[in-house]
Amino acid sequence: MSYEKLFETNISSESVKAWKASGKKAIGYVCCHVPTEILLAADIMPVRLRATNCVDSSDAEAWMSSFSCSYARSILQYLMNGTYELDGLVQSDGCMMATRILDNWEHISKKNGKSQFIHQIGAPRITNDYTIGYYKTELKDLADKLGEFSGTKVTDEALKAAVAKTNEVRSLIAQLFELRKEAKVSGTEALRIMLAYCDLTIDEYIAALKEFLADAKNRKPIEARARLMIIGSALDNPEYIKVIEDKGGLVVADALCFGARAFGDQLVIDDKDVLGSIAKYYLTRNTCPRSLDNRPAIHKEIVETCKEYNVQGVIYEKMQNCECWGGEAYYLEPDLKNVGVPMLQVEREEQMANAGQLAIRAEAFVEMIEK
Amino acid sequence: MAIEKVEYWRWTESNWKNPDIPDWHGSLITAGVDIGSTSTQAVILADGVPYAYSNMRTGSNSPDSAISAINWAMKDTGLTLEDITYTIGTGYGRVNVPFSNKTVTEITCHAKGANYIYGPTVRTILDMGGQDCKAIHCDEKGTVTSFMMNDKCAAGTGRGMEVIANLLAVSVEDIGELSFKVDEEPAPVSSTCVIFAKSEATKLMRSGWTKEKVLAAYCHAMALRVVRLLERNGMELDFAITGGIAKNVGVTRRIENIMGIKALTPTMDTQIAGALGAALIAKELVEKKRAKEG
Numbered sequence: 166m167s168y169e170k171l172f173e174t175n176i177s178s179e180s181v182k183a184w185k186a187s188g189k190k191a192i193g194y195v196c197c198h199v200p201t202e203i204l205l206a207a208d209i210m211p212v213r214l215r216a217t218n219c220v221d222s223s224d225a226e227a228w229m230s231s232f233s234c235s236y237a238r239s240i241l242q243y244l245m246n247g248t249y250e251l252d253g254l255v256q257s258d259g260c261m262m263a264t265r266i267l268d269n270w271e272h273i274s275k276k277n278g279k280s281q282f283i284h285q286i287g288a289p290r291i292t293n294d295y296t297i298g299y300y301k302t303e304l305k306d307l308a309d310k311l312g313e314f315s316g317t318k319v320t321d322e323a324l325k326a327a328v329a330k331t332n333e334v335r336s337l338i339a340q341l342f343e344l345r346k347e348a349k350v351s352g353t354e355a356l357r358i359m360l361a362y363c364d365l366t367i368d369e370y371i372a373a374l375k376e377f378l379a380d381a382k383n384r385k386p387i388e389a390r391a392r393l394m395i396i397g398s399a400l401d402n403p404e405y406i407k408v409i410e411d412k413g414g415l416v417v418a419d420a421l422c423f424g425a426r427a428f429g430d431q432l433v434i435d436d437k438d439v440l441g442s443i444a445k446y447y448l449t450r451n452t453c454p455r456s457l458d459n460r461p462a463i464h465k466e467i468v469e470t471c472k473e474y475n476v477q478g479v480i481y482e483k484m485q486n487c488e489c490w491g492g493e494a495y496y497l498e499p500d501l502k503n504v505g506v507p508m509l510q511v512e513r514e515e516q517m518a519n520a521g522q523l524a525i526r527a528e529a530f531v532e533m534i535e536k
Numbered sequence: 537m538a539i540e541k542v543e544y545w546r547w548t549e550s551n552w553k554n555p556d557i558p559d560w561h562g563s564l565i566t567a568g569v570d571i572g573s574t575s576t577q578a579v580i581l582a583d584g585v586p587y588a589y590s591n592m593r594t595g596s597n598s599p600d601s602a603i604s605a606i607n608w609a610m611k612d613t614g615l616t617l618e619d620i621t622y623t624i625g626t627g628y629g630r631v632n633v634p635f636s637n638k639t640v641t642e643i644t645c646h647a648k649g650a651n652y653i654y655g656p657t658v659r660t661i662l663d664m665g666g667q668d669c670k671a672i673h674c675d676e677k678g679t680v681t682s683f684m685m686n687d688k689c690a691a692g693t694g695r696g697m698e699v700i701a702n703l704l705a706v707s708v709e710d711i712g713e714l715s716f717k718v719d720e721e722p723a724p725v726s727s728t729c730v731i732f733a734k735s736e737a738t739k740l741m742r743s744g745w746t747k748e749k750v751l752a753a754y755c756h757a758m759a760l761r762v763v764r765l766l767e768r769n770g771m772e773l774d775f776a777i778t779g780g781i782a783k784n785v786g787v788t789r790r791i792e793n794i795m796g797i798k799a800l801t802p803t804m805d806t807q808i809a810g811a812l813g814a815a816l817i818a819k820e821l822v823e824k825k826r827a828k829e830g
Contacts, residue, residue, distance in 0.1 A: 507681070507682060510684075521628075522685070525628070525641055525642075525643070525685070526685060528641045529641040529643035529644055529680065529683060532640060532641060532643075532644045532680070533643075533644070533679075533680045533681070533682075533683070
């Protein structure tokens with residue numbers, strides 16, 4: 166069994182160090198609107214930044230107010246305190262809070278004489294032919310600059326090879342979700358596995374995940390008092406789900422940008438327009454309600470997932486000061502009510518200071534919905 | 537000369553035994569113990585009817601509090617722990633009831649308890665406890681259908697009221713009535729934080745406000761705060777209030793006035809709702825188990 170690394174919750178720099186030791190570059194990215202295929206095609210290791218287990222963001226608080234998003238602030242903390250030692254940062258304007266990571270890191274790294282590749286891409290908040298075209302030009306600009314930085318030009322062939330690999334990951338994650346449906350993998354395990362994608366090279370990840378899936382399919386289903394789905398703001402802490410599962414719930418599905426939403430369906434390439442295909446895929450998939458025109462579709466998908474996964478209740482976790490998930494509950498709750506699925510709303514911060522408050526709510530929710 | 541220290545926050549602890557049940561022998565005895573942050577209650581049922589209860593302060597050691605509460609409830613009843621068929625622990629210290637068979641959250645228990653105290657028409661329950669408050673919806677059986685809790689703050693809770701009682705040197709049990717002895721209802725204190733509200737109350741006293749006026753402003757603020765919680769969870773009549781603050785008319789009447797509704801009148805001590813609910817659930821579980829076993 167060599168898939169233990171899938172369950173390492175702490176941010177691991179082992180793979181990054183090994184990658185960089187071979188003379189290649191590793192670049193961090195924030196938000197799943199950054200197509201990792203472009204970094205892979207430039208022979209750069211993409212490292213999705215997360216703030217898991219950050220317990221003190223006081224350095225970052227000097228740059229970002231304590232009234233900002235604690236997830237974004239904690240990532241800045243990890244950049245500042247050397248948890249991440251990368252060659253740069255690529256970010257989309259996914260949300261306003263996370264965008265401040267890039268602004269501040271650009272300034273701080275310059276101030277400290279640290280050479281960094283810093284680039285931001287604009288991901289439009291509405292989806293039509295015009296905005297997909299704009300997004301494609303943003304991706305083209307990124308591809309050119311990354312190619313220049315790494316010395317490996319981003320070609321259509323390289324992009325297609327990268328897509329083949331990311332599609333393999335998507336297909337493996339789909340298998341993981343089948344196991345969640347059968348209650349063979351807990352929500353805590355699933356999030357750990359999906360977070361491991363942030364720190365490992367894609368080849369390491371594919372190999373480890375294949376091994377895990379082969380083992381896990383022989384498991385017996387986990388007994389639980391209620392089947393739950395978790396939705397909401399960026400959640401990169403499996404312990405949060407563990408608190409819920411320790412109270413008798415089993416999180417069988419999610420709509421999280423570190424979970425199911427980060428992977429999605431297969432990316433189909435049109436050979437005539439490879440970058441255009443990537444742009445269309447990333448802009449049209451329903452990742453988070455940052456977009457102005459996909460929210461009804463996101464709500465519908467959540468409702469459909471509840472039906473497909475036999476979900477008895479939805480936990481809606483909202484990071485304090487979250488711009489994207491701030492008001493969705495108001496619109497979503499009636500849709501869920503229509504299909505007989507109650508929803509529990511909980512507020513959270515990146516640091517798990519309120520585990521007890523979550524536990525009591527989760528336990529009462531499980532008591533309310535268990536059959 | 538030593539100055540006598542008066543603990544204005546201290547409320548009256550009590551125990552009770554049902555005079556209509558002369559003998560519990562032959563009855564199914566179940567119990568619920570609710571260890572809250574501020575108070576602990578133990579309720580004993582004989583065939584689902586309240587037989588005895590106690591209501592006391594939670595000490596620094598939750599298991600000791602649970603034992604003290606059940607012993608006080610059993611006082612003069614002839615009952616021992618061995619006579620209790622099933623006990624459920626609830627409240628924040630529910631895992632610290634050494635003699636419990638199971639734990640259930642206070643949210644579920646308060647709904648069940650309120651259903652017993654106020655009857656099956658109750659749909660919205662406001663539980664105002666020692667350090668949190670909860671808006672709960674339930675069905676005609678007292679089963680929770682939705683709930684919402686306040687977050688991370690003692691304002692709008694019993695502990696907040698105790699702090700103000702000590703500050704103003706007014707017995708916590710007199711706050712409600714005194715808060716109406718004002719010519720005109722003052723604006724609520726602006727802060728929703730107990731510590732800042734305390735500072736604000738001190739400032740108001742210095743500026744010449746009477747104690748009654750400060751209490752009115754504080755009760756008003758507390759009522760507004762819980763009304764927001766009720767509105768977020770949705771109000772459906774009938775409406776009932778449980779928990780220690782339910783005994784404070786300064787808050788309850790103001791909630792009624794703000795919302796333009798009337799809360800149901802309790803038929804027993806509202807502070808025991810959680811423990812009562814726990815004991816009722818204990819009875820249901822025993823009966824279910826017995827039915828299964830034939």
